[in-house]
Amino acid sequence: MKQEVIELDGAIGGGQVLRSALSLSMLTGKTLRIHNIRARRARPGLLRQHLTAVQAAAQISGARVLGAELGSRALTFEPGPIRGGDYRFAIGTAGSCTLVLQTLLPALLQAPQPSRVSISGGTHNPLAPPVDFLQQAWLPPLRRMGARVELQLLRHGFVPAGGGELEAFIQPSTLQPLHLEQRGAVLGRRAWALSAGLPAHVAERELQRVAQRLDLPAEHLSSVHLEEQCGPGNVLLLAFACEHLTEVFSGFGQSSQRAESVADGAIDQARDWLDSGAAVAEHLADQLLLPMALAGGGSFTTPRMSEHLQSNIRVIEAFLPVRIDCSAHAHKGLRVEVFTSASLNGLSAQADH
Template identity: 70%
Template sequence: MKQEVIELDGAIGGGQVLRSALSLSMVTGRAFHIKQIRARRSRPGLLRQHLTAVMAAAEVCGATVCGAHLDSQALSFEPGEIRAGDFQFAIGTAGSCTLVLQTLLPALLQAPQSSRVTISGGTHNPLAPPTDFLSRSWLPLLRRMGGDVELELLRHGFVPAGGGEIEVRVQPSSLTRLDLCDRGDAISQHAWALTAGLTPNVAQRELNQVAKRLNWPPEALQQVAVDPARGPGNVLLLEYAFEHVTEVFSAFGQVSLRAEKVVDVAINQAIDWVRSGAAVAEHLADQLLLPMALAGGGTFTTPRMTDHLRSNIAVIERFLPVRIDCLEKGADLLRIEVLAS
């Protein structure tokens, strides 16, 4: 007997609603129809990176798709069998490679054999987690859950030029429960200022601001000059390594924003998280939820409920037999628990 098509309203969130639905549809075999895709964004509907995620997901699982075109605000997706392979996907803009990758990974972990995926586009996009966040923060936790995934950054790609590329190797693996309610002891702190096609003065000013506001020593600060052909581009990365988790905060250079103001964006996010006492900050919370649900259980603490987290919970509970409980433990501490229902 054919399962009922899951109906989703994309107006409850942004592109993450669609990406989570694609991931969950592939691994559960359940079809879905989504309307009002990204309805509250300045440019509603499918942008290039969303369309790439849809077509990549369709290729990985042999799906039947209707509505897959630029600016589409409605989409139907009926998955087939997940297959392994050597996949190559090109976004064609500076749209995020990392978001396309995260859409595919849950299915590729359940593929019958190992896979290699190459994605070209934006590796450092201000509206998505940079590749460094995945490699240093998210993937180590996924591996702790049992996921066998290796990520290599082949070329940087900034907005607006794009042209970046990542390569990922995935071995079939089963995810197990992760409980992450505290950070453990502090291990190290590090800051990188990446620039492509800009004067070294930009990176130096950014690192000076890190030293001034956070009192980090010179050995914790590093300038990274990327191939000028990949620019112009600039990103400031702050890494906090703890015993149980590593967090990475980022901020991107803009023509109208002073170098010091760029740094302040990342620092303010980091300070908010450090003061909260929570294990993970808001972006990592968003991206841990789906693997935990697929593992059938897990817990983490995060500073607060966000729109992304709320909409992700709503989508996950439509596809999987899990319940996600949220308990406020203080003014800036929220405990999330995934339970098999």
């Protein structure tokens, strides 16, 4: 029987359009044809981390692929049955391990066997969620939805050296709807700075800035100095543990950027979310949308519509029988709700076509 084909214009967003489409192609068994991949980015087409995601997705689903090469702006991905197992993927650069994992995880939750996945490359990258974000902000809501996943950071890896590694253990799981409309009271706040191969004063100045602007006491601040071969690299992380979820914000050090500026970037993100009254901050919002769609329902409030959220809605609605409604929140911000027009419990059966 001929597979259904989903045609996508990658120009509606960046790499996330490709990653979500790969996940959904594997889960539904529908062939993906995507063109204009990352067309509006400074370096369009497939970079190393995107190519690794394609190759990894092909391996776990036995897919036939056309266009899987560096710089490619068009791709055809024809998946087979999803297979659990023991997988190792090396990006070969400091490309983001976490983004590759997020591509594979929804499909592996539907695999007939458990999986262990090791990915090497960058673990703390600008423009990608650091491992800490996945561990503390993203995976806890997924576990509440029924996902059985454990994630370990084995080695840190920064841009440009890479060399980091993470390992995930994934059990076959059925997702249930989740509603995150309120964050609840803030129960705890902390900040920590990671640095490798850099002077100690860099982390100290970042944490001093956090203490000043967020009024955090010294016992909620810490610095971690990693082995020099992990660097050079630096990231500041802020975590807010609330009644119903935890949010994590990050700022990444760059060679020409002052430590205070790195801290300000993370602090401004956190303050924007705190002031909004919304449950879920901008980055977590678009990353929860796909699991909620696979669960057949869910909702959350978030400060605003982002490009990633908007493009993810379009990709999900192209593949799945769901409707995603966005409306003004009672106070301010956005309420996002996922409705299903048909049962999604047969996804794994479809993927086993």
